[in-house]
Amino acid sequence: MLIRRARQRERPKLVTVLEARDHIEADSRFEQHTLAHLRQAEREVAWLRWLGIVAWVLILLWRDMTSDVGNAWAVLGGGLIYTAWSHWRIDRAGSIRAAARLTSVGDPILAALMCAMTGGIGSLFYPFFYFTLLATVFRLGGRDVVLILALNAALSVVLFFFASAPDIRLTDLTIAIFYLVFATLLGVMLARWARKNLSLATSREKAFRLARDRTRLLLRRLIGAQEEERRLVAGDLHDRLGHQLFVLQQGLGSLADHDKLPDDLKLRLKSLGNEAQACANDVRLMMNDLRPTVLDDFGFCEAVREYVARMSVNVPFDLTLKIDDTVEFDERAAEAMLFRIVQESLINIRKHAKATRVVISLAPPVYAGGGAVLTISDDGEGFDPHKTEPGHLGLLTMRERAEALGGTFEISTISGEGTTVTVTLPEGHAA
Amino acid sequence: MKATSIYLIDDHHVLRQAIATMLEAEGDLVIVGQSGEGRAAINEIAELKPDLAIVDLKMPGMGGLAVIGEIARAVPKMGIIVFTMYDNPAYVWEATNGGASGYVLKSAGKDDLLRAIRAVRSGAAYLQAEVTKPLLQRLAQDAREQGRKSLLSTREVQVLECLSDGQSNKVIASSLAISEDTVKAHLKSLYEKLGASDRAHAVAIALRQQLIE
Numbered sequence: 316m317l318i319r320r321a322r323q324r325e326r327p328k329l330v331t332v333l334e335a336r337d338h339i340e341a342d343s344r345f346e347q348h349t350l351a352h353l354r355q356a357e358r359e360v361a362w363l364r365w366l367g368i369v370a371w372v373l374i375l376l377w378r379d380m381t382s383d384v385g386n387a388w389a390v391l392g393g394g395l396i397y398t399a400w401s402h403w404r405i406d407r408a409g410s411i412r413a414a415a416r417l418t419s420v421g422d423p424i425l426a427a428l429m430c431a432m433t434g435g436i437g438s439l440f441y442p443f444f445y446f447t448l449l450a451t452v453f454r455l456g457g458r459d460v461v462l463i464l465a466l467n468a469a470l471s472v473v474l475f476f477f478a479s480a481p482d483i484r485l486t487d488l489t490i491a492i493f494y495l496v497f498a499t500l501l502g503v504m505l506a507r508w509a510r511k512n513l514s515l516a517t518s519r520e521k522a523f524r525l526a527r528d529r530t531r532l533l534l535r536r537l538i539g540a541q542e543e544e545r546r547l548v549a550g551d552l553h554d555r556l557g558h559q560l561f562v563l564q565q566g567l568g569s570l571a572d573h574d575k576l577p578d579d580l581k582l583r584l585k586s587l588g589n590e591a592q593a594c595a596n597d598v599r600l601m602m603n604d605l606r607p608t609v610l611d612d613f614g615f616c617e618a619v620r621e622y623v624a625r626m627s628v629n630v631p632f633d634l635t636l637k638i639d640d641t642v643e644f645d646e647r648a649a650e651a652m653l654f655r656i657v658q659e660s661l662i663n664i665r666k667h668a669k670a671t672r673v674v675i676s677l678a679p680p681v682y683a684g685g686g687a688v689l690t691i692s693d694d695g696e697g698f699d700p701h702k703t704e705p706g707h708l709g710l711l712t713m714r715e716r717a718e719a720l721g722g723t724f725e726i727s728t729i730s731g732e733g734t735t736v737t738v739t740l741p742e743g744h745a746a
Numbered sequence: 747m748k749a750t751s752i753y754l755i756d757d758h759h760v761l762r763q764a765i766a767t768m769l770e771a772e773g774d775l776v777i778v779g780q781s782g783e784g785r786a787a788i789n790e791i792a793e794l795k796p797d798l799a800i801v802d803l804k805m806p807g808m809g810g811l812a813v814i815g816e817i818a819r820a821v822p823k824m825g826i827i828v829f830t831m832y833d834n835p836a837y838v839w840e841a842t843n844g845g846a847s848g849y850v851l852k853s854a855g856k857d858d859l860l861r862a863i864r865a866v867r868s869g870a871a872y873l874q875a876e877v878t879k880p881l882l883q884r885l886a887q888d889a890r891e892q893g894r895k896s897l898l899s900t901r902e903v904q905v906l907e908c909l910s911d912g913q914s915n916k917v918i919a920s921s922l923a924i925s926e927d928t929v930k931a932h933l934k935s936l937y938e939k940l941g942a943s944d945r946a947h948a949v950a951i952a953l954r955q956q957l958i959e
Contacts, residue, residue, distance in 0.1 A: 608832060
């Protein structure tokens with residue numbers, strides 16, 4: 316009892332550790348998702364930038380909008396280099412955030428240069444400011460938003476004073492800056508909405524992973540606890556019930572032999588004695604079913620040989636055992652796991668497979684450093700692994716048993732041709 | 747007739763008392779000592795040299811099988827009867843190999859234990875019926891497994907030897923003067939009999955089981 320209580324106290328810690336690990340993982344997953352999205356956005360913005368350059372080329376070719384053709388060509392050259400460079404950097408930049416910050420400064424400067432050639436605040440290209448602002452705010456967010464807005468506004472002021480047509484008034488600048496603020500707010504709103512969606516998706520994924528890990532942990536603990544409990548119950552049956560029944564039986568027997576008792580009483584005492592003996596017999600069989608001590612004292616090979624020897628007279632199929640005795644286990648848990656899988660498989664085969672021939676084999680590692688391989692194959696009907704009932708825990712438990720020890724569990728089945736269960740122990744559990 | 751002296755080894759005190767009472771009621775059986783602990787029992791038995799020892803298998807500390815080995819060496823003439831809850835063939839086999847000549851289950855009646863005592867005392871051996879059947883089944887299982895190993899045909903052994911030389915199916919076919927399909931058929935049955943998954947595995951198993959050199 317002491318041991319059991321101590322274990323219970325330890326267990327919650329495990330869950331806490333698992334949860335903590337999950338939080339860290341989830342945070343880093345969220346970060347990874349964010350970065351992936353940012354990279355994607357950066358790529359899309361790069362294509363928009365190319366579109367802007369194309370617009371500039373069209374302006375140069377079709378309309379005589381600029382007073383200074385030489386500088387316009389220079390802006391085109393610079394713009395081309397900048398656009399190509401920013402596009403090239405997306406997949407090569409060490410930090411995509413830093414790359415995004417650079418373009419969030421570069422874009423308004425390019426827009427300002429374009430506007431400066433084509434009439435300042437009143438230029439056809441002035442809306443580029445709104446576009447770049449929207450794009451960068453959407454990508455970056457936070458304190459950066461204010462800085463980018465300030466940069467855009469400052470560039471607009473410069474354009475107003477140095478490059479605008481004489482008919483442009485201060486009201487136009489005010490309206491332009493008002494629109495910049497408006498675009499910024501729109502960008503912030505969109506960015507919030509997107510982040511919320513992303514974090515929702517991430518938290519759903521986290522919840523799912525946590526639930527899966529918990530189920531797995533619980534199942535493994537359940538398997539371990541079941542095995543331990545069975546061992547304890549079998550031990551108790553042996554140490555207490557078995558012995559007490561013997562004592563009871565002897566007591567009844569010696570009473571029945573007592574000379575002074577009437578015959579009918581003697582007879583009843585004798586039959587009670589027989590009853591006690593039958594009980595003792597049942598206890599003995601139950602002990603073995605719960606947890607064969609042979610498994611603990613002699614190991615998997617002997618336990619499975621005995622089990623198969625017993626079973627082979629009780630099953631309607633031909634049962635062949637191919638055990639390589641050179642396989643050595645260095646952990647009892649692995650042997651118990653294999654034994655339970657053999658038991659579970661044979662029960663399944665007997666119930667469902669309609670097999671005529673079953674082969675159980677334990678082979679040493681196929682390659683050096685690998686693990687021992689247990690296979691159980693039958694020539695029965697096979698089944699559809701996708702159609703097993705959800706309530707049927709057999710396969711799941713077998714898989715968890717194997718995987719809990721770091722091994723692998725495979726089941727291959729062909730309808731009408733039989734089923735093979737393959738369990739590979741990890742290196743170290745058997746050699 | 748001289749009374750038979752018996753020593754009891756069982757960690758369950760009440761059970762030892764019950765056995766003692768039951769046996770002493772027979773008149774010609776005397777319990778000369780008893781112990782719940784293996785090491786102490788061995789020392790006492792070496793000193794008392796009883797005619798018989800009745801031993802439980804599952805005890806804390808030194809297990810019954812180890813105790814049997816020790817007392818059989820210490821007092822070779824003494825008869826040893828296992829009195830246990832376990833009917834598993836492995837225990838029966840180990841106990842009888844260790845020197846026990848009687849095996850009775852605790853779930854059996856008084857008659858079985860008395861029969862065992864009489865038999866062992868007269869120099870015979872006694873296995874309870876419930877124990878004999880699983881033991882025979884288990885031995886049959888061994889025989890089946892052994893039989894499978896010796897089932898390799900001469901041809902299959904030849905193919906195995908070729909395999910161990912690293913020959914391909916084609917080379918094996920020509921060196922044994924059989925068709926390649928026949929070689930494949932031999933391989934298939936070899937894998938089956940050896941429980942091998944491929945050529946290398948078959949050779950590995952065959953070497954380990956010393957089917958080839």
